[in-house]
Amino acid sequence: VVYIPDGTKGAPEIQMTETDITRKVELEIRTLFSLTVVNLVVAALALAMGVGLATSQITSGADGPGAIIGVILSVIAGLLLAGIGIRWLISVADVLDGIDDVKDGFEENRRIGNGTGITATIIQMMATYRLKRPTIHQMAAISKAAGILFAMGTFIQGMLFAILIPEASMLTLATGTVGLMFFGGFAIICLTMPGRLLGYTSEWDEYIANTERAEVLLKERLGGLDLGKFESVSDVDDGEQGERSA
Amino acid sequence: MKGRRSLYELYWEILVFCREEHTFTSIINRCDLNSKKGQEYISFLQGKGYLEVTVKENHRTYETTVEGLEYIKLFNSLYRELFEKRPSFRL
Numbered sequence: 001v002v003y004i005p006d007g008t009k010g011a012p013e014i015q016m017t018e019t020d021i022t023r024k025v026e027l028e029i030r031t032l033f034s035l036t037v038v039n040l041v042v043a044a045l046a047l048a049m050g051v052g053l054a055t056s057q058i059t060s061g062a063d064g065p066g067a068i069i070g071v072i073l074s075v076i077a078g079l080l081l082a083g084i085g086i087r088w089l090i091s092v093a094d095v096l097d098g099i100d101d102v103k104d105g106f107e108e109n110r111r112i113g114n115g116t117g118i119t120a121t122i123i124q125m126m127a128t129y130r131l132k133r134p135t136i137h138q139m140a141a142i143s144k145a146a147g148i149l150f151a152m153g154t155f156i157q158g159m160l161f162a163i164l165i166p167e168a169s170m171l172t173l174a175t176g177t178v179g180l181m182f183f184g185g186f187a188i189i190c191l192t193m194p195g196r197l198l199g200y201t202s203e204w205d206e207y208i209a210n211t212e213r214a215e216v217l218l219k220e221r222l223g224g225l226d227l228g229k230f231e232s233v234s235d236v237d238d239g240e241q242g243e244r245s246a
Numbered sequence: 247m248k249g250r251r252s253l254y255e256l257y258w259e260i261l262v263f264c265r266e267e268h269t270f271t272s273i274i275n276r277c278d279l280n281s282k283k284g285q286e287y288i289s290f291l292q293g294k295g296y297l298e299v300t301v302k303e304n305h306r307t308y309e310t311t312v313e314g315l316e317y318i319k320l321f322n323s324l325y326r327e328l329f330e331k332r333p334s335f336r337l
């Protein structure tokens with residue numbers, strides 16, 4: 001019998017094998033890990049480029065009021081980008097810590113058969129997601145902010161570049177063009193990242209909402225509505241290790 | 247297990263762990279619970295007939311009953327089925 005998320009029973013369906021589900025879980029963990037690593041790389045580059053943008057413009061020795069305003073804006077944008085890079089790295093490290101736990105749990109659980117091991121991994125993924133959800137949202141917001149700054153940096157660099165073009169050497173033109181392409185590329189990556197991250201969170205939010213509907217069946221199983229004080233508890237925070245005693 | 251688990255997930259974890267006899271201390275250690283919460287959950291499951299207690303040489307051990315195993319089975323099928331239906335997340 002197949003249980004539909006709203007609690008009703010449906011017609012039997014072809015079900016995935018244990019191996020199929022294990023592969024799906026593995027793919028999901030790998031995908032999130034890859035997404036987080038991409039975030040890590042972009043965050044580190046945002047930090048480096050922010051510092052680079054700020055310091056290179058200070059030492060550029062630009063002349064004229066237009067160029068000086070451009071330098072000031074670049075320094076501000078660079079410092080902001082560096083700050084965002086640091087905050088971003090901290091968020092990514094937090095999420096990576098959760099993914100590491102899930103990966104370790106998955107390796108341990110895959111040795112257990114009868115559907116129990118895979119359920120344990122699914123629960124661990126959900127538990128980690130519930131805990132890291134705000135951080136993932138934070139990552140998406142930071143990525144967006146970095147994208148805006150990269151876009152601003154691209155614009156400012158482009159303007160400065162345009163001012164310098166008449167008297168620039170071929171080497172300056174070449175390095176300037178490459179720099180602009182890098183900034184523009186990172187702006188695009190950072191601005192598309194929130195979509196990926198929020199896509200991930202919305203899929204998990206939906207899954208958790210479905211499991212909450214499935215809990216109606218579990219509640220029935222545990223004795224109808226006779227759950228007493230436990231009924232109102234939906235989530236349990238595990239930060240109670242200190243209270244643990246034998 | 248780190249993270250935030252629902253009550254039903256915690257019950258499942260306790261019952262799965264107690265498929266073999268375990269003491270109270272090993273249950274709360276394995277399931278990352280403090281002693282107060284652990285006592286509440288175990289008492290609840292015991293009261294519902296999902297866990298049975300055995301006293302041997304002053305040691306209380308807990309083991310999942312047939313009803314508890316049924317709960318595990320139902321839980322596994324529900325979570326697994328919902329996960330099967332969930333679209334795979336891809337980059």
